[in-house]
Amino acid sequence: MNAGEMTMIRALRADEQELLARATLGNMNWAGPRYTLDQAMAVPAIAHYFTWWPGPFDFGLVAEDAQGVAVGAVWLRYFTAADPGFGFVDASIPELCVWVAEGQRGLGLGTRLITGIFEHARSRALPAISLSVETGNPARSLYERLGFVPAGPYFDAGTLVRHL
Numbered sequence: 001m002n003a004g005e006m007t008m009i010r011a012l013r014a015d016e017q018e019l020l021a022r023a024t025l026g027n028m029n030w031a032g033p034r035y036t037l038d039q040a041m042a043v044p045a046i047a048h049y050f051t052w053w054p055g056p057f058d059f060g061l062v063a064e065d066a067q068g069v070a071v072g073a074v075w076l077r078y079f080t081a082a083d084p085g086f087g088f089v090d091a092s093i094p095e096l097c098v099w100v101a102e103g104q105r106g107l108g109l110g111t112r113l114i115t116g117i118f119e120h121a122r123s124r125a126l127p128a129i130s131l132s133v134e135t136g137n138p139a140r141s142l143y144e145r146l147g148f149v150p151a152g153p154y155f156d157a158g159t160l161v162r163h164l
């Protein structure tokens with residue numbers, strides 16, 4: 001059994017905005033230090049991934065290690081055309097964010113979190129999920145392995161959609 005398998009997956013709570021801020025920062029800094037938390041909070045297009053969590057239809061999952069420490073998270077956030085996320089496709093399609101703590105990556109946790117959120121999304125009859133991935137981020141191959149495809153010619157090349 002590896003460290004990834006020893007973690008428990010549970011629902012993300014409404015009082016876990018701080019975890020989402022940490023996760024968003026980890027995602028923005030995937031290639032190395034780029035933003036501090038203060039800087040991320042000052043950019044509305046970044047901060048809206050974690051502030052005012054949750055919106056009426058938003059939901060997510062947390063991976064917790066044996067000590068109860070959060071080591072990963074996946075969450076679905078609804079945006080609007082007036083205030084879109086980087087991977088915005090349509091107001092009816094939430095955007096997925098996923099993050100796994102350094103030292104825990106490559107152990108299958110991200111896969112477990114994403115497939116777990118697919119189940120919840122299907123049980124809510126969501127048509128699809130979108131996301132944004134930057135050029136060069138190896139996370140793209142994970143998303144493609146899990147069925148995400150380019151959103152289409154009208155969208156940025158890093159905007160992917162998973163039909164459910």
Ligand SMILES: CC(C)(COP(=O)(O)OP(=O)(O)OC[C@H]1O[C@@H](n2cnc3c(N)ncnc32)[C@H](O)[C@@H]1OP(=O)(O)O)[C@@H](O)C(=O)NCCC(=O)NCCS
Pocket residue numbers: 026027030098099100101104105106107108109110111112132133134137138139140141142143145
């Ligand atoms: C992307 C991320 C959530 C994946 O979670 P994970 O637990 O490492 O993923 P898994 O172990 O389930 O799967 C490994 C896959 O993730 C990809 N991956 C991306 N970044 C990785 C990293 N830093 N370490 C290991 N694998 C990584 C691998 O290429 C691999 O793809 P493959 O299985 O198609 O070969 C996690 O690595 C992470 O938080 N990375 C840093 C932040 C980031 O890039 N977030 C995504 C922003 S769009």
